[in-house]
Amino acid sequence: MSSEEFTQHISKQFNADLEEVRSHILAMGGMVEKQVIDAVQALVEGDSALAAEVISNEKQVNGMERRIDEECTRIIALRQPAASDLRLLVAATKANTDLERIGDEANKIAKMAIRLSEDGAIPRGYIEIRHIGNHVNAMLRQALDAFARFDVEQAIAVVREDKSVDVEYESAMRLLVTFMMEDPRYIKRALNVMWSLRALERIGDHARNIAEQVIFLVKGKDIRHMPLSSLDDNDLVNNGEGV
């Protein structure tokens, strides 16, 4: 299904409503993306002022979430959309929840950044934080891009990418466990780095969820909980509407 198909409506107002939801989701996406980048930078560079900024922006993200939710519910009630339009609104509502949760995770990383800047840095884990941070941020950007262009192939790429984030995460965690055992004085601070890694790994999960919503949106096919291997299915990529 192309972007145009979503915009062929008798009612111009309805059309405008749907476009607005889409652009609000993308604006919120841009906002949480910046939150994640700033939180990671604050942690890696020990910049507690930047971390405080992330924490104070959290309210704005929550406000955006509430407005998008209200918007979607209002449109469903007023316009009573069917088929692909309804799917767009359902997908937008779910993507909205995931974006807000990404904001929550960025907030947690910012809190850890403040603790670490108070307690002092540790000699391990920062490279991994930056690396995985870049990785999940790229996933998030691609998932939003896929949402903007109804691009199923890109969405499938994001779903696959999540596996490699998980591998990087596991390896970083092992490194930190070894480090803690070698030098127990660092346990407390290393735990803060671990919680931050965990938060990044969850951001990858949420980006994956958004990508799955794009696939549902375009194909009408709910691929959550399906094995990755089944995504090789050409049907999913090349056909028109699914179920």
Added chain:
Amino acid sequence: MSSEEFTQHISKQFNADLEEVRSHILAMGGMVEKQVIDAVQALVEGDSALAAEVISNEKQVNGMERRIDEECTRIIALRQPAASDLRLLVAATKANTDLERIGDEANKIAKMAIRLSEDGAIPRGYIEIRHIGNHVNAMLRQALDAFARFDVEQAIAVVREDKSVDVEYESAMRLLVTFMMEDPRYIKRALNVMWSLRALERIGDHARNIAEQVIFLVKGKDIRHMPLSSLDDNDLVNNGEGV
């Protein structure tokens, strides 16, 4: 709004549809509740067979989530509900996501239970796991109860309860950090207990989310991200429909 008000519809079929969604949500709630209880028991008692059972039940929970989601979308498309009925379907969709995530967390605890039963137990943290496990399970049961009876007061009680789980969680974490520093040989295993505590704390968050959906459902008021103090507002408890 009482339960009867939700059931006064011209179409008997629509009525039956809504009741079915509600009962499916409650059935799924019962299922994930059991998953959490079993996962905690498996961990505390080192019962890896029970943990394996929890892990294999995960698929069933995911299947239930998918079916409820499809059901809600189908009803919205077919019946084009407005006002309170639409809110019920939106709330059900969101509660559904939270229940599935609780299932995920139970699954994680079960995995930790298997690791701990392989690596050997540690002398700390189990009392806290059991205690917080009971606490979040009670919250979950109350949230589902509130959902079943459209009971706003009980829902508000659950929202409040989440604060005290957070306090218990922080205290258990501090205990484990101290323990790790005293005896670094236990670091790896203590981390597994910490991840399980984290999972329980998140289950509390999800129970809170479900309770917030009940308030939204009955009052039409989105209380997410509102300060707890504002819940003292008698309007919220005693009045009829809100916004």
